[in-house]
Amino acid sequence: MAQNVRDVSTNEQVTSTRRVIAASSVGTLIEWYDFYIFGTLAKIISEQFFPKDNPTAALLATLATFAAGFVVRPFGALFFGRLGDLIGRKYTFLVTLVIMGGSTFAIGLVPGYKTIGFVAPAIVFLLRLLQGLALGGEYGGAATYVAEHSPAGKRGFWTSFIQTTATLGLFLALGVILIVRQAVGVETFGDWGWRIPFILSSLLVAVSVFIRLRMSESPLFVKMKKEGKTSANPLAESFKQKGNLKMVLIALLGATAGQGVVWYTGQFYALSFLQNACNVEFVQSNFIISIALLIGTPFFIVFGSLSDKIGRKYIMMAGMLIAIIAYRPIYSIMYNDANLKNKVEIVEKKVVTVKNAVKGADSLITTITTKAFTDGTTYKETVKAKFPVDPALKAALPKEKLKPETKKEVTLSQDLYYKMIGLVLIQVIFVTMVYGPIAAFLVEIFPTRIRYTSMSLPYHIGNGVFGGLVPLISTRLVEASRPGPGLPPADPLAGLWYPILIAGVSFVIGSLYISNKTNNMDVE
Amino acid sequence: MSAIKRIFGLLWALMGVGIVPLVIKQAMKEIAAKPSEENWIFWSIVIVVLMPIIAFSLITFGVFALKGEYDTLEDS
Numbered sequence: 001m002a003q004n005v006r007d008v009s010t011n012e013q014v015t016s017t018r019r020v021i022a023a024s025s026v027g028t029l030i031e032w033y034d035f036y037i038f039g040t041l042a043k044i045i046s047e048q049f050f051p052k053d054n055p056t057a058a059l060l061a062t063l064a065t066f067a068a069g070f071v072v073r074p075f076g077a078l079f080f081g082r083l084g085d086l087i088g089r090k091y092t093f094l095v096t097l098v099i100m101g102g103s104t105f106a107i108g109l110v111p112g113y114k115t116i117g118f119v120a121p122a123i124v125f126l127l128r129l130l131q132g133l134a135l136g137g138e139y140g141g142a143a144t145y146v147a148e149h150s151p152a153g154k155r156g157f158w159t160s161f162i163q164t165t166a167t168l169g170l171f172l173a174l175g176v177i178l179i180v181r182q183a184v185g186v187e188t189f190g191d192w193g194w195r196i197p198f199i200l201s202s203l204l205v206a207v208s209v210f211i212r213l214r215m216s217e218s219p220l221f222v223k224m225k226k227e228g229k230t231s232a233n234p235l236a237e238s239f240k241q242k243g244n245l246k247m248v249l250i251a252l253l254g255a256t257a258g259q260g261v262v263w264y265t266g267q268f269y270a271l272s273f274l275q276n277a278c279n280v281e282f283v284q285s286n287f288i289i290s291i292a293l294l295i296g297t298p299f300f301i302v303f304g305s306l307s308d309k310i311g312r313k314y315i316m317m318a319g320m321l322i323a324i325i326a327y328r329p330i331y332s333i334m335y336n337d338a339n340l341k342n343k344v345e346i347v348e349k350k351v352v353t354v355k356n357a358v359k360g361a362d363s364l365i366t367t368i369t370t371k372a373f374t375d376g377t378t379y380k381e382t383v384k385a386k387f388p389v390d391p392a393l394k395a396a397l398p399k400e401k402l403k404p405e406t407k408k409e410v411t412l413s414q415d416l417y418y419k420m421i422g423l424v425l426i427q428v429i430f431v432t433m434v435y436g437p438i439a440a441f442l443v444e445i446f447p448t449r450i451r452y453t454s455m456s457l458p459y460h461i462g463n464g465v466f467g468g469l470v471p472l473i474s475t476r477l478v479e480a481s482r483p484g485p486g487l488p489p490a491d492p493l494a495g496l497w498y499p500i501l502i503a504g505v506s507f508v509i510g511s512l513y514i515s516n517k518t519n520n521m522d523v524e
Numbered sequence: 525m526s527a528i529k530r531i532f533g534l535l536w537a538l539m540g541v542g543i544v545p546l547v548i549k550q551a552m553k554e555i556a557a558k559p560s561e562e563n564w565i566f567w568s569i570v571i572v573v574l575m576p577i578i579a580f581s582l583i584t585f586g587v588f589a590l591k592g593e594y595d596t597l598e599d600s
Binding site: 245 | 536570584588589
């Protein structure tokens, strides 16, 4: 009888924990989805709201891209973290979800620049800032909420579900965009179809809010509140008290900074490298990343769970070290495999098509060259040269204006396609090693009364600033390696030095100063 | 182990201090060579956002490590 009662109680506890994880993870996943659709559709959004010929709008576009990630995310972490430590986790991360969903939905409804002029980019800019603010508050709340419900020996396992959400959110964003684009057609998608993924978010958010409203507050927070032990000033306690500030610094320098660059390199930089350095065709490159993300995602849970047994530090540091050592060889293989210079062309299959169209006063000559290679790879080069039909006007134009637009597209053979998926998958595994255990690690090094505030800031600086800067700094490093304008870079892998350096410093600091004995620590 | 932590603490603090003139010098050099909008935006982000975070966190962390604040953490 007693055994039966214990079984029922255990079953109830498992169901309840599953509900907590599902409610938190779905909401966080939707927030990431919302955040990424803006980034993924940046080009279309820019055409709709931020015309290049208007310098103020162009400046707003740049700010919207960077400010949301760099400035507003950490600010959101402070603002909502403080709120979460004062009034509770549940209501705070409910608010972040509503703000994120509301602003995403609103972006989908804002009329374009052509309709309402400068007001359009201004509204979109403000909405993007709200997105960054909400994201800054969401993750810490979800991770804290789940961790405070989890038993001590399973915290890494339970929180690892939250860790899957960023990758799944990116996957969902890519998937929805590809499906909608396919359904409405490329032209209609560029015209108004891009709004669908934004509007769709409201449905997802409504479901998630409904689920979250039915959840109860974190038991540890409730207990602390009952005992009157909540912090009166979480910000001051987190960052002004030496004992806590030193843990914030160790979390940032020894863990989240390295984790942030590994995360961005394995997912975003890999995609950018495939498209820009290897010229892999748009749909194929997106499929390579999406499949690798999908196969790699369960490893967040594997490593989160493993961290309960052998400790968070060893797994995170191993992930960073292997990434540091393996990045250059991996990217070198990717580059060489896609490089047409290393392939044998089937000369008789080369086709050149020239189209000449006159549009108004302009003449547009499009030259399409297709090539096939013995390994099954194909190559398409589209060169568009636009110039005035009138020879006098053409002669008056500066040389840069007459420079043709060239688009290079490499479609990899089936074998190379699978190989690329494998190479990206290896990088996603590194991501899962450093990111899988990190929520449990962060939760365990801070006390309940200031946990939301203290863990959110290093997380969002590590990811938003150190990680978010990977594309910008890496592109810059590649550009700097060009011997002259228009010439190919001397080192196409130069962009990897930034993540290697940051992950290297993080690895040394983490290995020296982080304790591995946190896995069984009580979160009190 | 504590001695190594402290010695490295000095290194982190020095890195934090050293990074400021290094970044500013490089930014001035590159902007002077090519004062494009792209250059301005890039270096503004590095100087206003990234550099202060790196410098502040490395210096503070280094000083804490040097003073032995991290000596007592277990199994490091």
